[in-house]
Amino acid sequence: MEKEQLFLPYKVLKEGGRGEIVEKKSRFIATLTPVESEEEAAAFVEEMKKKYWDARHNCSAFVLGERAQITRCSDDGEPGGTAGKPMLEVLLSSEIRNVAAVVTRYFGGTLLGTGGLVRAYTQALQAGLAASRIVTMRYGVRLMLVTDYNGIGKIQYLLSQRNLAIDSSEYTDIVRLILTVPYEEKEEVCKELIESTSGKVKIEELEKFYFVSG
Known part of the structure; x- marks a missing residue:
């Protein structure tokens, strides 16, 4: 007998999006794309690092599988738990799967503190999601x-x-x-x-x- 949990709906990106916020002169640019494998996600992160090579940080998170079987995140030099983890939590709480996200930060000269960083990375990724096209898979x-x-x-x-x-x-x-x-x-x-x-x-x-x- 099939397990009911296999049949839960989930969301994916029809089209990736890009969102940006500014916090105390630091620019946070979120870019999202659909991915089907860890290799695709890693390649996307590297692509964003090359595109924004002059940025201070390119933090990332991705979720793979209908039940989020594979998740990864990176703070890319930000204080531990202030960037990648809150980004991953945004993706998981949105029930979006097979997605990779990078939030690029151009440092504005003012330290935000751990709480400020968590809020900024969270809000930037939410802005990126708002600019994406999302569909439900049943x-x-x-x-x-x-x-x-x-x-x-x-x-x-x-x-x-x-x-x-x-x-x-x-x-x-x-x-x-x-x-x-x-x-x-x-x-x-x-x-x-x-x-x-x-x-x-x-x-x-x-x-x-x-x-x-x-």
Whole structure:
């Protein structure tokens, strides 16, 4: 039996963003990007360090896996726990996965103290997130429906009532539809499809996977 925790929704970046704040003349520039591996995340951090080579610090954090199985962060010379960790906490609390973030600091000449640094790195990353495009990933099931022409109207009506889109369709001597259903709705949808067509629909489960919701 599959574990329910595997089916929890999570968020990813559709497009990375860039945000900036100024705190006591120090500039904090947050840059975010979607990543699929530790290698991609490390390469992104190096890219930002080269881009902002003249900055005092390029602090980073990344989260990988649907359940945040891999997390890393770096203070890059800032006092321990004042940059990378609060950045990582922002990503985790936002439930965003497969993301890497770098906050670049150009020192303005005034020390901020540990509390000031935590706030600045947190606010900069939040500004970067606000400038990013974020989508929700849901666990779902791809189903194939086979019915006759008498049942298709009822099926289309039911699917429209549930806001379920048809991925593809094939009309021959029978009607074959492919659609994606959120995992937690599968049993109820299948029951309604069978009842609405008086059992004149065959339902086959093709695969389970995460899909973009909304």
